[in-house]
Amino acid sequence: MTNLNARRSILHTNPKDPRLNQSNAVSPATPSVKDLVRLLYGGKRFGNHVDEVWPNLFIGDMSVANDRYGLWKLGVTHVLNAAHGRMNCQGSHDFYGSAVDYYGVPADDSPSFDLSRYFFPSAEYIQSALETDGARVFVHCAVGVSRSASLVLAYLMIQHHYTLLGAINKVKERRWIFPNGGFLRQLCALERKLRETS
Helix, strand or coil: CCHHHHHHHHHCCCCCCHHHHCCCCCCCCCCCHHHHHHHHHCCCCCCCCEEEEECCEEEECHHHHCCHHHHHHHCCCEEEECECCCCCCCCCHHHHHHHCEEEECECCCCCCCCHHHHHHHHHHHHHHHHCCCCCCEEEECCCCCCHHHHHHHHHHHHHHCCCHHHHHHHHHCCCCCCCCHHHHHHHHHHHHHHHHHC
């Protein structure tokens, strides 16, 4: 099977296929960024302000992040802000107070921004938080589809051994996401690195 045909068969795999949801799922080839964009563009192209994409792990936008009462109603105990210090994202230790643990990633939603340097620290933060009894983690950026989604995809790949395609399909079950092309390239590189070290 050619590499292109291998990619096509990957993209036409049923996202509910249990093989994609197993922690040891192995993809025969990392899909190209173009293939991933085609996959991401498919399906519904709108989202809620917040969605639970993994048990006790939520992705959302700045309107939810800036609503402390709404976060309290969701039971959020940890916030990972992938747009720390950026316009309209108020999040900080001071903003949330002692009731919520806060972790800020000062990322730009730009294909040239190196988000990969935050993949492992963010994955460790999310995993450590979720190992705490009663924890609920909210990961956000401005819109909740690119920066925050990329960090959650990296988390699933690093901590739960998903392939990039498997992680995308898992998150897409609950939320529309669309990481920019630069982040997709960085996630492809992460998949290759994880495959080499496994």
